[in-house]
Amino acid sequence: MKPISVLLVDDHLVVRSGLKALLGTQPDITVVAEAASGEEALAAVQQHPADVVMMDLAMGEGMDGIEAIKRLRLASKQQAVLVFTTYDSDADIVRAVDAGAMGYVLKDAAPEEIFAAVRGAAQGKSVMSAPVASKLFQQLRNPDEVLTPREAELLSLLTRGLSNRELGKRLFISEATVKTHLAHIYAKLGVETRAAAIAVAIRREGMR
Amino acid sequence: MKPISVLLVDDHLVVRSGLKALLGTQPDITVVAEAASGEEALAAVQQHPADVVMMDLAMGEGMDGIEAIKRLRLASKQQAVLVFTTYDSDADIVRAVDAGAMGYVLKDAAPEEIFAAVRGAAQGKSVMSAPVASKLFQQLRNPDEVLTPREAELLSLLTRGLSNRELGKRLFISEATVKTHLAHIYAKLGVETRAAAIAVAIRREGMR
DNA sequence: CCCGGCATCAGCCAAAAGGCGGAGAGACCA
DNA sequence: TGGTCTCTCCGCCTTTTGGCTGATGCCGGG
Numbered sequence: 001m002k003p004i005s006v007l008l009v010d011d012h013l014v015v016r017s018g019l020k021a022l023l024g025t026q027p028d029i030t031v032v033a034e035a036a037s038g039e040e041a042l043a044a045v046q047q048h049p050a051d052v053v054m055m056d057l058a059m060g061e062g063m064d065g066i067e068a069i070k071r072l073r074l075a076s077k078q079q080a081v082l083v084f085t086t087y088d089s090d091a092d093i094v095r096a097v098d099a100g101a102m103g104y105v106l107k108d109a110a111p112e113e114i115f116a117a118v119r120g121a122a123q124g125k126s127v128m129s130a131p132v133a134s135k136l137f138q139q140l141r142n143p144d145e146v147l148t149p150r151e152a153e154l155l156s157l158l159t160r161g162l163s164n165r166e167l168g169k170r171l172f173i174s175e176a177t178v179k180t181h182l183a184h185i186y187a188k189l190g191v192e193t194r195a196a197a198i199a200v201a202i203r204r205e206g207m208r
Numbered sequence: 209m210k211p212i213s214v215l216l217v218d219d220h221l222v223v224r225s226g227l228k229a230l231l232g233t234q235p236d237i238t239v240v241a242e243a244a245s246g247e248e249a250l251a252a253v254q255q256h257p258a259d260v261v262m263m264d265l266a267m268g269e270g271m272d273g274i275e276a277i278k279r280l281r282l283a284s285k286q287q288a289v290l291v292f293t294t295y296d297s298d299a300d301i302v303r304a305v306d307a308g309a310m311g312y313v314l315k316d317a318a319p320e321e322i323f324a325a326v327r328g329a330a331q332g333k334s335v336m337s338a339p340v341a342s343k344l345f346q347q348l349r350n351p352d353e354v355l356t357p358r359e360a361e362l363l364s365l366l367t368r369g370l371s372n373r374e375l376g377k378r379l380f381i382s383e384a385t386v387k388t389h390l391a392h393i394y395a396k397l398g399v400e401t402r403a404a405a406i407a408v409a410i411r412r413e414g415m416r
Numbered sequence: 417c418c419c420g421g422c423a424t425c426a427g428c429c430a431a432a433a434g435g436c437g438g439a440g441a442g443a444c445c446a
Numbered sequence: 447t448g449g450t451c452t453c454t455c456c457g458c459c460t461t462t463t464g465g466c467t468g469a470t471g472c473c474g475g476g
Contacts, residue, residue, distance in 0.1 A: 012294075018226025060316065086220075108221045114222075116391045148422065161404025164463070176425050180463075186464085193432090194463075195402055196369025202410045310451090356452060372433070384455050387434075394434090402433075 004122040005032040007050035007079070009041040009068065011059040014106075019054065019084075019114075038063030042071055047139045050079050051122045055101075057085040057092055064094075069099040080121040084114075088131050099137075103127040106208060144186045149190055158194060159201050212330040214241040215258035215287070217249040217276065219267040223315070227262065227292070227322075234323055246276030253280060257288050259330045265293040265300055274303050281308040288329040292322075296339050298412065305344075311335040357413045360383075362389045366402060367409045398414075 004021060008016045008031055016034050023029045024164050033048040035041040037059055045053065053072060056063030069171075080102040084204065086094070088106055096104060102121045105114060106129045113129065120127035157167055162183070168175045186192060190198045214231060216224045216239055224242050225228065231237045241256040245267055251260065261280060265273035277289050288310040292301040296314055306331060307377070310329045312336045313322055321337065328335035336344070365375055372390070374382045394400060397408045 011221075012317055013224075013319065014226035014230060018220075018222035018224065018227045020224060021225045021229045033290075081290060083304055092416065107222055119433065140360040142335055158403070159407055160408040161399060161401060163401060163403075173423080174425055176427090177423070180424075183464075183466095190323060192464080193371060195366070195371075198403055198406045199367055199410070202407070204222065228471075306457090307429095358453065381453085382455060388454075391434075400434085 001028070003028050003030045004052060004118060005030055005048070005050040006047060006118060007031075007033045007041065007044055008058075009035045009038070009044075009065075010056040010084070011036050012056075014053075015056070019055060022114065023118070024109055029115065030104065031117055033111075038065065038068030038071070042070050042075065044074065045072060047080065049076070052118050053079050053081045054084045054118070055081055057083060058087075065118045066095050066099050069096065069101055072146055073100040073184065080128075081120045082117055088129070088135060093132055093135055104132045105129050106131065117128050143190065144182050145186055145190075147185065151181055151188070154178070155185055155197065155201050158182075161198075209236070211236050211238040212260060212326060213238055213256070213258040214326060215239075215241045215243065215252055215256060215261045217243045217246070217252075217267075217273075218260060218264040218292070220264075223264070224243055228245075230319055230322065237323065237326055238265070246271030246273065246279070249276050250279055250283065253287065255281065257284070260310075260326055261287050262292045262326070263289055265291060266295075266306065272301075274307050277304065277307040277309055288332065289329075290329045290335075296337070296343060298343055301340055301343055303403050312340045313337050314339065326394045337381065353398075355393065355396055359389055359393050359396070362386070363393055363405065363409050366393075367406050 006029060008019055010016050010019070013036075016036075017189070019033045020034070032050050033044045034204075035044045041053065041055065042088065042133055053054060055065050055068060059068075065083065069083075072079070072081055081100065082103045082105065083101045083188070084107065085097045086104050086107045088104075093104060103117050103126055105117045105127070109117075109129050117123055147148040157170055162170065164175050164178045165179045171178070182194065182197075186197055189197055191197050191200055211408065215228055218224050218227070221244070224244075228239045228242070229294070231239055240258050242392055243254045245250045249261065249263065261274050261331055263276060267276075269394065271279075273291065274292070276290075280287070280289055289308065290311045290313065291304045291309045292313050294315045296312075301312060302358060310332070311325050311334055313325045313335070317325075317337050325335040361370050362375060362379065370382050372386045375386045390402065391403075394402075394405055397405055399408055
């Protein structure tokens with residue numbers, strides 16, 4: 001049996017080096033390449049077609065992890081993409097799964113969990129950390145709390161600190177409509193004021 | 209010459225393991241212990257009185273990095289504390305320096321920079337990444353934009369989505385005073401509304 | 417073809433937030 | 447002692463926001 005080949009994508013050298021050290025302890029797993037950005041990852045996968053791509057979502061400048069996943073999937077369906085990141089925001093999870101990620105593991109996971117995720121991904125199985133799975137269930141159970149595209153768009157601008165008037169101009173809708181959307185958003189997020197909505201959006205929904 | 213002993217504090221195993229691998233390549237630096245939380249760090253430093261403590265600021269549950277630095281400094285002035293973290297938010301930097309950190313290095317720094325920081329800290333010198341130094345200068349140049357302790361406290365609660373009334377109750381001050389503080393905060397942050405203030409606070413000031 | 421969800425808009429009213437000027441007490445420093 | 451900060455508080459007025467009710471057009475599934 002050939003070992004599982006892995007491509008690491010993370011903008012932090014320490015993380016890559018730590019991951020390599022960890023994975024190196026497993027005889028059936030080999031790190032064949034590393035990349036510090038989405039761009040590098042796309043290039044690296046040409047040279048080293050790995051079985052599993054472990055990817056961070058937040059990567060400083062340039063292409064973000066989600067975009068990188070999409071392009072990787074487009075370029076070739078050979079390798080499975082495993083998200084390996086710090087945060088478990090609802091929005092990130094949904095977007096990653098949507099982009100075609102096979103698994104979602106948090107950086108504070110135990111080594112065994114990480115190994116299991118890599119092996120699972122290599123076999124085409126979905127693996128995710130408990131908190132991540134729990135969030136996904138949450139969403140499935142309460143579809144009433146899922147924002148519509150328009151609401152999400154508005155919320156995103158809201159976190160930029162715009163007033164109702166400004167939101168209206170930006171989205172080419174009347175202030176009245178802005179208010180209606182806001183009322184719906186508040187209900188779905190479980191808040192009463194725009195201030196709280198912004199706080200929730202940035203922290204929970206990951207709208208940075 | 210004895211090698212420099214280092215204690216690593218970070219809640220992510222991958223980061224600790226990567227850092228250990230990196231520092232291990234330097235003959236004059238030895239990692240003598242690791243800790244995954246502020247509490248563990250305080251205990252570990254008793255067993256292994258290291259020359260330098262490398263500490264992350266964001267550490268999930270429990271004591272945060274700033275608090276850990278303060279307690280470490282109280283417990284013993286022997287070791288130098290070097291902050292090693294992902295973000296360079298103004299608030300974090302100021303608070304860390306205030307708590308007694310000797311240096312501030314970002315996780316995306318080059319290995320040489322990390323080594324230099326460890327050696328510097330061991331010799332009692334201050335070392336910080338360029339972006340960090342730049343932010344500090346910024347603050348020195350514009351002291352008008354630095355929040356007072358009370359203002360920072362209020363802003364922190366503001367990002368929780370509280371109303372003026374709630375802020376007043378929480379801080380045992382009148383709503384009028386809350387408004388006064390807010391006006392000052394808005395001026396310092398360069399915004400006009402509480403929504404924008406929250407956005408800036410969470411993103412720029414790192415008040416998560 | 418009707419119903420439900422979505423997006424759009426209106427008007428009314430109460431509450432909250434924000435702008436402005438003024439002011440006193442305590443701390444700290446030159 | 448005088449000047450400067452910081453924190454505290456007041457009143458008055460305008461703007462913004464949020465709650466409520468109701469309505470229209472569009473689209474897609476049953």
